[in-house]
Amino acid sequence: MSRSDAPTERDEGEESDDGSRSAAGGAGSAAPDPHADDAIVEVRDLRTYYDDDGFLGDDPVKAVDGVSFDIRRGETLGLVGESGCGKTTLGRTVLGLEEATGGEVVSEGRDVASLSGRELREWQRDAQMVFQDPEASLNDRMTVGEIVREPLDAHDWGTPGERRDRVFELLDLVGLIEEHYYRYPHQFSGGQRQRVGIARALALEPEFLVLDEPVSALDVSVQARVINLLEDLQDELGLTYLFIAHDLSVVRHIADRVAVMYLGDVVELGETEAVYADPAHPYTRSLLSAIPGSHTGTDRDRVTLRGTPPSPRDPPEGCRFATRCPAKIRPDEFAHLSGTAWERLDALHTVFRERTNAETGIAERLKRRLGLAVAADDIDEVVADLFGWHPGGGSTAEGLGPDEPLLSGEARAAVESAVNAARRGDDAEATAILTDAFGSVCDERRPEEHRVGDDGRTSACVRHDSGYESPGTVMARRYGRGDD
Numbered sequence: 001m002s003r004s005d006a007p008t009e010r011d012e013g014e015e016s017d018d019g020s021r022s023a024a025g026g027a028g029s030a031a032p033d034p035h036a037d038d039a040i041v042e043v044r045d046l047r048t049y050y051d052d053d054g055f056l057g058d059d060p061v062k063a064v065d066g067v068s069f070d071i072r073r074g075e076t077l078g079l080v081g082e083s084g085c086g087k088t089t090l091g092r093t094v095l096g097l098e099e100a101t102g103g104e105v106v107s108e109g110r111d112v113a114s115l116s117g118r119e120l121r122e123w124q125r126d127a128q129m130v131f132q133d134p135e136a137s138l139n140d141r142m143t144v145g146e147i148v149r150e151p152l153d154a155h156d157w158g159t160p161g162e163r164r165d166r167v168f169e170l171l172d173l174v175g176l177i178e179e180h181y182y183r184y185p186h187q188f189s190g191g192q193r194q195r196v197g198i199a200r201a202l203a204l205e206p207e208f209l210v211l212d213e214p215v216s217a218l219d220v221s222v223q224a225r226v227i228n229l230l231e232d233l234q235d236e237l238g239l240t241y242l243f244i245a246h247d248l249s250v251v252r253h254i255a256d257r258v259a260v261m262y263l264g265d266v267v268e269l270g271e272t273e274a275v276y277a278d279p280a281h282p283y284t285r286s287l288l289s290a291i292p293g294s295h296t297g298t299d300r301d302r303v304t305l306r307g308t309p310p311s312p313r314d315p316p317e318g319c320r321f322a323t324r325c326p327a328k329i330r331p332d333e334f335a336h337l338s339g340t341a342w343e344r345l346d347a348l349h350t351v352f353r354e355r356t357n358a359e360t361g362i363a364e365r366l367k368r369r370l371g372l373a374v375a376a377d378d379i380d381e382v383v384a385d386l387f388g389w390h391p392g393g394g395s396t397a398e399g400l401g402p403d404e405p406l407l408s409g410e411a412r413a414a415v416e417s418a419v420n421a422a423r424r425g426d427d428a429e430a431t432a433i434l435t436d437a438f439g440s441v442c443d444e445r446r447p448e449e450h451r452v453g454d455d456g457r458t459s460a461c462v463r464h465d466s467g468y469e470s471p472g473t474v475m476a477r478r479y480g481r482g483d484d
């Protein structure tokens with residue numbers, strides 16, 4: 001591709017295909033939710049870090065890192081994302097089961113994190129959790145009756161006779177029968193055990209339930225029955241759900257709105273059908289492309305993301321998705337590079353970054369801290385494979401000789417310089433050199449939420465700023481027509 005016909009990153013005046021510009025109202029605009037008054041729970045800049053006091057002063061794990069959203073009364077809000085993205089920690093922190101490092105969870109004017117005494121007991125009564133693994137979450141030495149009655153006993157609910165009657169009522173509510181009261185969890189199937197867990201969660205008549213992967217341990221046919229039960233209970237009891245799942249099809253079925261989480265942050269939130277039909281954020285587009293038959297708009301191909309998410313101990317400083325994003329913004333001075341060259345540069349950048357952050361052995365970590373060189377491993381081979389030439393040497397790949405290198409001039413010199421730093425064992429310096437040379441606005445700035453549609457839909461991507469092509473346009477060019 002010649003420089004003249006290369007796609008430019010800042011197409012001034014181009015309208016984005018998701019209407020984000022007008023909705024966002026320009027760069028950095030806030031995203032007011034028109035349903036804010038309906039909120040049963042308001043999450044504001046919530047952070048949950050785990051500091052394990054690791055040897056050599058490890059950074060804390062930032063499991064949840066600055067998340068804000070509302071949960072509307074009576075809705076099911078689905079929370080999706082890859083394993084390890086912080087979904088469960090977020091759900092537990094919302095309930096006060098994990099201590100928040102910062103931010104707020106507000107319900108009816110109370111900040112959950114600051115509750116104590118009577119107010120805390122009230123919150124624990126109003127908000128309950130159903131756990132993923134019904135086998136592990138039920139005490140096998142207690143009968144089902146005792147398990148369901150336990151929260152009633154803990155909250156000194158009614159008289160002993162009333163508690164017993166309440167348990168029978170709850171068993172009936174979840175489709176179990178009276179004689180199940182006297183049985184033990186191991187005598188039940190997975191679906192029945194999850195019904196016991198739901199009955200227990202409902203014992204104190206909560207308004208709000210966090211359902212943490214409630215059907216993922218069940219067979220598909222049993223999943224459908226438990227989902228139907230949850231929907232019936234919601235209608236009958238007016239419940240609000242935060243439904244955590246990695247199965248996007250299940251979430252599409254049950255959730256009114258969906259929040260998409262990546263590396264401790266919510267990157268997109270909106271009405272489920274709108275998000276599934278036309279995802280606004282590059283991560284959502286990638287995630288949803290994995291559902292058979294789900295390809296959206298002009299995207300034809302499944303989007304295969306490079307590598308794995310970075311460690312939550314050291315997330316990227318700018319956009320959390322920047323190390324894997326197929327729509328990452330290129331700096332203007334390298335807009336002439338081909339899509340392949342850019343992608344490989346980005347991959348090399350990620351390799352250096354991951355080497356810097358790798359959980360290496362103690363001896364190697366000590367060496368690094370003492371500034372001693374460590375083996376550069378096979379970095380020369382990596383560069384040869386990526387670009388077709390050996391650092392400091394000639395070409396290696398057919399058709400990619402010195403006259404037609406994949407990288408030349410300034411770009412090649414920067415890679416050579418980074419490789420030299422890596423050879424000295426200084427992967428941090430190698431990373432910094434590539435960041436300086438090829439760093440994008442996506443590496444520098446954590447994107448604000450932009451309103452990208454009606455009903456408070458938001459997406460956190462710099463491409464929603466005016467002046468950039470929208471994520472949909474870029475992804476369609478790359479995965480729809482394949483000409484990038």
Ligand code: SF4
Nearest residue numbers: 319322325442461462
């Ligand atoms: S801000 Fe940049 S890296 Fe992040 S999702 Fe948007 S385009 Fe991708």
